Amino acid sequence: MPSTRSQNQPTIQFPRRKSSRMGPGPKGSSENVVEAHVTPLSPRKMNVGAVPSPSMSPRTCMMKTSQSERLPLSPRKRTGDENGCNLPASLLGSPPKQRCTPLCSPRKLSFSENTPVISSLSHHSPSSRKIPLSPITRPSPKKLSETPCTTPLVKSGGKVPVARLFPVKQSGYQSVKQALHTAVPERLLSREAERAAIVSFLEKHVVEGKPSSLYISGAPGTGKTACLNCVLQEQKALLKGIETVVINCMNLRSSHAIFPLLGEKLGVPKGNGEVRLRKFLTSSGPTVLLVLDEMDQLDSKSQEVLYTIFEWPYLPKSRMCLIGIANALDLTDRILPRLQAKPHCRPQLLNFPPYSREELSAIVQDRLAQSSGETVLDAAAVQFCARKVSAMSGDARKALDICRRAVEVVEAGDRSKIASESGSSPKGSRVSVPQVARVLSEVYGDRMASSSSEGESFPLQQKLLVCCLLLIIRNSKSKEVQLGKLCEVYSKLCKQRQVGGVGQTEGLSLCSLLESRGIFTLKKAKEARLTKISLKIEERDVENALKDRALLGSILAAGLP
Ligand SMILES: Nc1ncnc2c1ncn2[C@@H]1O[C@H](COP(=O)(O)OP(=O)(O)O)[C@@H](O)[C@H]1O
Ligand SMILES: [Mg+2]
Structure with missing residues (x-):
């Protein structure tokens, strides 16, 4: 797989592990690097985290790795249900999310x-x-x-809630x-280097009032959100006087919805959002730290929204620092062609390797x-x-x-x-x-x-989902079915056959597994239930793929439940 990272792009490099799913690391990253380091940003910028804290301990995961052994890069976009990020429920335009738990109680695992x-x-x-x-x-x-829902992040010195221990x-x-x-965990393990790099960015740019941008990437569950939360929480004193706004872009209806939302959070008068925001961010006032989690959701056809936001810190007289977080390694590469003309606008990169x-x-x-x-x-x-x-x-x-x-x-x-x-x-x-x-x-x-890879059989839940998709497709004109509809039919089938079913969130993850098995094709949507699913293989090959003629035959013969 070709590197998704521009060679010119400044990078905070971390060594990779064997099991990393991400693409090849930046060139020049030594195999046994212990400390995080950053390649020069631009002629006029200094590196984030260039001098790592002496307390930074080497991570055990930093082992020699052969690129050929790495799994392919495919950090998939996460849908609302899976999203572990943080946005106050009060935000307008949020798709329905699972309920956040009260901040002070131990987190209830609500389904x-x-x-x-x-x-x-x-x-x-x-x-x-x-x-x-x-x-x-x-x-x-x-x-x-x-x-289901983590906890809201900081808004201007607000309290970052953390999951409590068990009183x-x-x-x-x-x-x-x-x-x-x-x-968000009470105690964050590992990630010392990444944490130090974020703190360094805060110290050198945010606190010093030297606008810049940092892009944090890494596969789902690698601790990006948790780490940033913990740093913001720990560095509250450092960030005193800084206007910190955290937005989870997963909750936006469209990429353009970021502008009115941000305007509202910063108290910018309504109307003509983007222009007013630019004016606000380049007028005198305290430094603004904008954290955009799940930033890849802002990816629009022309990437104009992302481009605009990445440009803000580099506007003349800007007072904004940006920290963007997303799964994809190549997000900034995708907008780089337009940023190339302005090399000083390139964000610094910080990648979180898989655990x-x-x-x-x-x-x-x-x-x-x-x-x-x-x-x-x-x-x-x-x-x-x-x-x-x-x-x-x-x-x-x-x-x-x-x-x-x-x-x-x-x-x-x-x-x-x-x-x-x-x-x-x-x-x-x-x-x-x-x-x-x-x-x-x-x-x-x-x-x-199983310890051996032989004798693989198809888990029942996945078989049932395949059968349901086949049934729906046979009974409708469209070849695509929305996850909501698929789950509805599937849950009826489970009831009919007296099998325990799974909910929509796990249904989606099972569909993703079926996609990785080459049986389904998924077209992700902002709301999980709107995800469009179709069969990737011919109908007649389904039986072969399932290796369960009896089940398939009996379900198909019975028709839609
Ligand atoms: N280093 C860590 N120490 C403790 N818990 C962690 C750590 N990394 C991740 N977790 C747990 O896993 C959850 C998912 O991590 P998260 O930061 O949301 O991943 P990402 O944002 O990269 O998708 C966290 O909320 C936390 O409970
Ligand atoms: Mg996250």
Whole structure:
């Protein structure tokens, strides 16, 4: 894969790991670099983080890596449901998001609208048709919540909420599940170099009033949002007097909606947003620090919005510093052709590599230690999860979600045991490798979870989704189906066949897996439910792909549920 980064672009370089999904690192990055460093920005700018803090410790993940072993770069755009970023609910124009938890309470893992459809074997409606599941019945996988909602970031010295530890004494399972949250963490592990680079940017540019821009990239779940949150929180004193505005672009209806929203936040009079904003940002006043999370959402056809925003810090007399965050490594490259004419407008780059096995394991273990959860989730299970997730994506959110889900599975098993052996007291089972493997297989497919890659079979939920898509396509003129519609049919089918279904968020992630298997094509939309899904393979090849003629035949014969 060609490098997505311009060779001319100033870069804060971090060494890559073997499991990195990102594209090749910047040229010249040594394999065993310990400290973050930045290539010169422009003739007139000094480097961010050029002199890393002496306390910056080498990250364990910084190992030798061979480029050929890297997985392809495809940080996918995240949809609203998955979005783990932070925007006050009061913002106009926000698509419906999952509810944020109160700031001071331990984070409740709410599945809200994504609550899976779990059809109980004993409580189905008498009228519902009961078609035995063919050929296997799986337990209901619940949704793996994808950071349903983290907490709002700072607005001018506002408080950055963090997930609290666990003051209330709760059941073992309960506190462990809470500890494995995916909100902004109370304690950020690793990321010392990245954190130092951000602090350096704040010190050299924001505090000094020397406008500049920093673009933070990295695959989902690599701690970009969490890290920036933590830095802003820690550096509150440093940022006193700085007008800090944080916007999660995922919540904007369109890329142009950024201008009125920003105007509103900065108190700029309404009307002619872009022009007034430019005037405001170049008139006298305190330094403005604009943080745009999920910035790739501003990507419009001509990239004019992104271009305008990247240009702001470099307008004559500007008082604005910009920190943009997004998954894609190449976001700034895409607008570089227009920035080339003004090399001083190029942002500094800071890439967050995927987490290593050791880092993921440390993150999960740290959470368990906070809740005395080591007795619930055993170390081997954590290691297993960390190994699999680091090989797949290095996504801390996924690792936490999988462990939390494994706890839920065991908890549910305990509950049903208690119910069947009425009267006996709960013993509390341990979550071990098999439970984690089971969740991994629900999320990634069986090949992912099994130690050997042979004998891969298709997870049931994915099979059902494929069948549903096929049924809908056969019954409509269009070849594309929206996720909302697909999930509706799928949940009816699950009920009919007495299988536990998954919610829309996990449905989307399963569809993404099917996309990576080459069976579905997804066209992402801002709202997850509007994602358009179509079959990538011929209808007649579906049976082959599914390797389950019996199930497919029986579902297709029964027609739409
Ligand atoms: N270094 C870390 N230490 C502790 N928890 C982390 C760390 N990195 C990520 N997490 C957890 O994973 C969640 C997802 O990370 P996030 O910063 O939202 O990823 P990104 O913005 O890169 O997609 C965080 O909210 C946090 O709970
Ligand atoms: Mg984020």
